[in-house]
Amino acid sequence: MFIRIENASGLPITRQVIDQITSHIAGATLRPGDRLPSVRQLARQLAVNQNTILRVYERLTEQGLLERIHGSGTFVATGAARKTRSPVNLMKQDIERLADKAVQLGVRKADLQNRISQAYTRAKQKHTAAKKRGA
Amino acid sequence: MFIRIENASGLPITRQVIDQITSHIAGATLRPGDRLPSVRQLARQLAVNQNTILRVYERLTEQGLLERIHGSGTFVATGAARKTRSPVNLMKQDIERLADKAVQLGVRKADLQNRISQAYTRAKQKHTAAKKRGA
Amino acid sequence: MFIRIENASGLPITRQVIDQITSHIAGATLRPGDRLPSVRQLARQLAVNQNTILRVYERLTEQGLLERIHGSGTFVATGAARKTRSPVNLMKQDIERLADKAVQLGVRKADLQNRISQAYTRAKQKHTAAKKRGA
Amino acid sequence: MFIRIENASGLPITRQVIDQITSHIAGATLRPGDRLPSVRQLARQLAVNQNTILRVYERLTEQGLLERIHGSGTFVATGAARKTRSPVNLMKQDIERLADKAVQLGVRKADLQNRISQAYTRAKQKHTAAKKRGA
DNA sequence: GTGGTCTAGACCACT
DNA sequence: GTGGTCTAGACCACT
Numbered sequence: 249m250f251i252r253i254e255n256a257s258g259l260p261i262t263r264q265v266i267d268q269i270t271s272h273i274a275g276a277t278l279r280p281g282d283r284l285p286s287v288r289q290l291a292r293q294l295a296v297n298q299n300t301i302l303r304v305y306e307r308l309t310e311q312g313l314l315e316r317i318h319g320s321g322t323f324v325a326t327g328a329a330r331k332t333r334s335p336v337n338l339m340k341q342d343i344e345r346l347a348d349k350a351v352q353l354g355v356r357k358a359d360l361q362n363r364i365s366q367a368y369t370r371a372k373q374k375h376t377a378a379k380k381r382g383a
Numbered sequence: 384m385f386i387r388i389e390n391a392s393g394l395p396i397t398r399q400v401i402d403q404i405t406s407h408i409a410g411a412t413l414r415p416g417d418r419l420p421s422v423r424q425l426a427r428q429l430a431v432n433q434n435t436i437l438r439v440y441e442r443l444t445e446q447g448l449l450e451r452i453h454g455s456g457t458f459v460a461t462g463a464a465r466k467t468r469s470p471v472n473l474m475k476q477d478i479e480r481l482a483d484k485a486v487q488l489g490v491r492k493a494d495l496q497n498r499i500s501q502a503y504t505r506a507k508q509k510h511t512a513a514k515k516r517g518a
Numbered sequence: 519m520f521i522r523i524e525n526a527s528g529l530p531i532t533r534q535v536i537d538q539i540t541s542h543i544a545g546a547t548l549r550p551g552d553r554l555p556s557v558r559q560l561a562r563q564l565a566v567n568q569n570t571i572l573r574v575y576e577r578l579t580e581q582g583l584l585e586r587i588h589g590s591g592t593f594v595a596t597g598a599a600r601k602t603r604s605p606v607n608l609m610k611q612d613i614e615r616l617a618d619k620a621v622q623l624g625v626r627k628a629d630l631q632n633r634i635s636q637a638y639t640r641a642k643q644k645h646t647a648a649k650k651r652g653a
Numbered sequence: 654m655f656i657r658i659e660n661a662s663g664l665p666i667t668r669q670v671i672d673q674i675t676s677h678i679a680g681a682t683l684r685p686g687d688r689l690p691s692v693r694q695l696a697r698q699l700a701v702n703q704n705t706i707l708r709v710y711e712r713l714t715e716q717g718l719l720e721r722i723h724g725s726g727t728f729v730a731t732g733a734a735r736k737t738r739s740p741v742n743l744m745k746q747d748i749e750r751l752a753d754k755a756v757q758l759g760v761r762k763a764d765l766q767n768r769i770s771q772a773y774t775r776a777k778q779k780h781t782a783a784k785k786r787g788a
Numbered sequence: 789g790t791g792g793t794c795t796a797g798a799c800c801a802c803t
Numbered sequence: 804g805t806g807g808t809c810t811a812g813a814c815c816a817c818t
Contacts, residue, residue, distance in 0.1 A: 252483075256476065258398045260801060268487070275488040297589070297803045335488035336498070341391065342481050343495075347502035348387075349477065351510045352403070353410040353470035357503045360478075361496055363471070367482035368492050375486045395808060421790055432810045437792075445580060453791050454702070454817030522753075526746065530793060533663045538757070545758040556805055567795045572807075589802030589805050605758035606768070611661065612751050613765075617772035618657075619747065621780045622673070623680040623740035627773050630748075631766055633741070637752035638762045645756045665816060702818045793815075800808075 249278060249285065250378050253294055261296055265304045273313055273324060274332040284314065284322045384413060384420065385513050388429055396431055400439045408448055408459060409467040419449065419457045519548060519555065520648050523564055531566055535574045543583055543594060544602040554584065554592045654683060654690065655783050658699055666701055670709045678718055678729060679737040689719065689727045 251268045253261055272278040284290070287305060291298040305322055308314040313332065315325040325331075332338065350360045386403045388396055407413040419425070422440060426433040440457050443449040448467065450460040460466075467473065485495045521538045523531055542548040554560070557575060561568040575592050578584040583602065585595045595601075602608065620630045656673045658666055677683040689695070692710060696703040710727055713719040718737065720730040730736075737743065755765045 254476070254480070257480070258394050260393065262801070263393045271484055271487040277487065300802060303801090335490050336494070338488060339481070339484060339490065339495075339498070341389070342477075342484065343498050343502045344506070345389070345392070346474070346477050346481055347499060347506040348509075349406055349474060350503060351506040352406040352412065353473060355470050355474065357500065357507075359471070360474075360503060361499065363474070363478050364482060364495065364499060365492065367478045368485060368495060371479075371482040371486040372492075374483075397808075422792095423790080434811090435809060438808090440791085451791060452818090454789080456790060456818095524746070524750070527750070528665065528668045529663050532793075537663075541754055541757040547757065557807095558805080569796090570794060573793090575806085586806060587803090588807080591803095591805060605760050606764070608758060609751070609754060609760065609765075609768070611659070612747075612754065613768050613772045614776070615659075615662070616744070616747050616751055617769060617776040618779075619676055619744060620773060621776040622676040622682065623743060625740050625744065627770065627777075629741070630744075630769065630773060633744070633748050634752060634765065634769060635762065637748045638755060638765060641749070641752040641756040642762075644753075667816070705817060708816090790818075791816085793813105795813080796811090798808105798810080801806085803805075 250375075251290075251294060253296070261294075261300055262304050262307070265290075265294070265301070266307060269304070269308060270313065270332055271338065273328045274335050274338055276329065278324050278328075280324050280326045280328055282324045284324070286321060385510075386425075386429060388431070396429075396435055397439050397442070400429070400436070401442060404439070404443060405448065405467055406473065408463050409470050409473055411464065413459050413463075415459050415461045415463055417459045419459070421456060520645075521560075521564060523566070531564075531570055532574050532577070535560075535564070535571070536577060539574070539578060540583065540602055541608065543598050544605050544608055546599065548594050548598075550594050550596045550598055552594045554594070556591060656695075656699060658701070666699075666705055667709050667712070670695075670699070670706070671712060674709070674713060675718065675737055676743065678733045679740050679743055681734065683729050683733075685729050685731045685733055687729045689729070691726060 249269070249272055251265055253264055257264065259267075269278070269284075278284075284305070285293065287298050287301045291301045294301070305314060305316065309316055309322075311331065312325055313328045314322050316322045347360075350357075384404075384407055386400055388399055392399065394402075404413070404419075413419070419440070420428065422433050422436045426436045429436070440449055440451060444451050444457075444460075446466060447460055448463045449457055451457045482495075485492075519539075519542055521535055523534055527534065529537075539548070539554075548554070554575070555563065557568050557571045561571045564571070575584055575586060579586050579592075579595075581601060582595055583598045584592055586592045617630075620627075654674070654677055656670055658669055662669065664672075674683070674689075683689075689710070690698065692703050692706045696706045699706070710719055710721065714721055714727075714730075716736065717730055718733045719727050721727045752765075755762075
C-alpha cells in the first residue's frame with residue numbers, strides 16, 4: 249500500500265492518509281479482508297506519530313471502510329468499496345479545482361491535457377512497479 | 384477578483400485564498416498596482432472574519448506579492464508576478480496528485496482526459512462570464 | 519528567559535517581545551536547540567493573549583530565528599544568532615536616539631553617562647539574580 | 654525645529670512627533686510664544702498626512718504644551734516647560750531600557766559608554782549646525 | 789474608510 | 804500538552 253505525505257499540500261496529514269487509503273479501497277488495490285499495516289508500522293513508514301495513524305484508522309473504521317480486530321489487526325471491511333463514492337466521484341472536485349486553477353492561470357486546455365497525460369503515464373509506471381515489488 | 388472558498392477541500396481558508404490570489408497574480412488577472420478589495424470588503428464577500436483576510440494579506444505581503452499602505456489600501460506589488468512560480472509550475476503538484484489518484488482509483492486515462500476537458504470548458508465559461516460582469 | 523512588557527513604551531506588545539527574544543538570541547542567553555516556553559506558558563507569564571505570543575513566534579520563525587515543531591514545541595533555530603544583527607548593531611539606533619534626545623533636552627554628557635552607568639549596574643544585578651533563580 | 658521620523662522604530666508616527674516636540678519644549682529649544690510650523694508645513698516636511706500632525710497638535714494642546722490661536726497659528730504655551738517632566742525624567746525609561754538591552758546582549762559597560770559618548774558628540778554637532786542654519 | 793493590534797474563546801491537528 | 808485556525812468584537816493609527 250503506497251501512501252505519500254506531501255507537506256507542501258497544506259492538507260492535514262490525517263486527511264492525506266485517509267484520502268489515499270480510501271482511494272486504495274475504491275480502486276480495489278485494497279480488497280475486503282486485506283490486512284493493513286499495523287499502526288506502528290505505518291507510523292514508522294510515514295515518519296509520523298502513532299496517534300496520527302490511530303486516528304486515521306479510527307475514522308475509517310467509523311465510516312465502515314476498515315474493521316479492527318482486537319489482537320489481530322486492522323482489515324478492509326466487507327463491502328468497503330460500496331461505502332466509498334465511485335472512483336469518478338472521488339475525483340470530481342479535484343478535477344474541477346484543477347480546471348478552475350488552469351483557467352485562472354491562463355494555461356491552455358491543450359497544455360493542461362498534455363501535462364496530465366504525461367503525469368498519468370508516470371503514475372501508471374510507478375504503480376505497476378510498486379505492484380511488482382509488492383508481489 | 385473571483386475567489387471561492389470550498390469547505391470540503393480540507394484546506395484552511397487562509398491557504399485557499401492565498402493560493403487563489405497567487406493564481407490571479409501569476410495569471411495576470413491581477414497586475415502590479417492593482418488595488419485589492421479592502422480587508423473588510425473581501426471578508427464580507429467571502430463571509431469570513433476580517434482577521435482571516437488580514438492574515439492572508441499579511442502573508443502575501445511577506446512574500447512580496449502585495450504591498451499594504453496604511454490608511455490607503457492593499458495593492459499588487461511591483462514585480463509580483465516574477466515572485467510567483469510560473470503558471471505551469473504552480474499546477475505541477477496538483478496535476479501529479481490528480482494523476483496518482485486516478486491511477487490509484489483505476490480511472491482510465493481517456494476518462495480522466497474527458498472529465499478534465501469538460502471541467503475546463505465549464506471553468507472557462509464561468510471565467511468569461513465573471514469578466515464580463517466585472518467589466 | 520526574562521521578558522518584560524512596558525505599557526508606557528508605546529511599542530506594540532508583539533514588537534516588545536520580538537525585540538527581547540531577539541536580544542536573548544543575539545546575546546546567547548538563548549542558544550540553538552533551546553526550547554522556548556510554550557505559547558500558553560509565555561502568554562500566561564506575560565499576562566497577554568495566546569494569539570499575541572503565537573504571532574510573535576510566527577514572525578520570529580519567518581525570520582529564521584525560531585523553529586516550531588507541531589505538537590512538540592518551539593525551539594531556537596540552528597544558526598539563529600547569525601541571522602540577527604550583531605549586539606552592537608542591535609543597539610545602534612537606540613543609542614543614537616538616546617543621544618539625540620539628551621542633546622535636545624540639554625542634558626550634559628557627563629550626566630547622561632552617569633545615569634547610564636547606574637542603570638547598567640542595576641540591570642546587571644537583575645540579570646545575575648534572574649540567572650541564579652533560573653539555575 | 655528638527656524632527657525625524659524613523660519607520661524602523663516601531664513607534665507610531667504621532668508618538669514620535671509628540672515626544673520630539675515635548676523634548677524641544679523641555680530642552681528650551683522651543684520657548685513659550687514660539688510659533689510652530691503650520692500643520693500643513695510640518696506634514697509636508699515629514700511627508701505624512703495633515704491629519705496626523707493635526708492630531709499631534711491637538712494632543713499637545715490638551716496637555717497644555719501648545720496653544721492654538723485661530724487664524725494665527727500654533728504656539729508654545731506659557732509655562733509649557735513646567736508641564737513637561739524634567740529632562741532627566743523624560744529620559745529615565747529610555748536609559749533603563751537601553752541598559753537592560755545592553756546587559757541582555759552581553760555588551761560591556763565600557764563599550765556602551767564609548768558608543769554613547771560618540772553618539773552624543775555627533776548629536777551635539779548636528780544640533781549646533783542646525784541651530785546656526787536656523788539663526 | 790483602510791490597515792493593525794489585541795483579547796477571549798472555540799475547536800482542530802500533531803506528539 | 805503543543806502549535807494552529809478561525810470568529811467576534813473592541814479599539815487604535817494613518818489617509
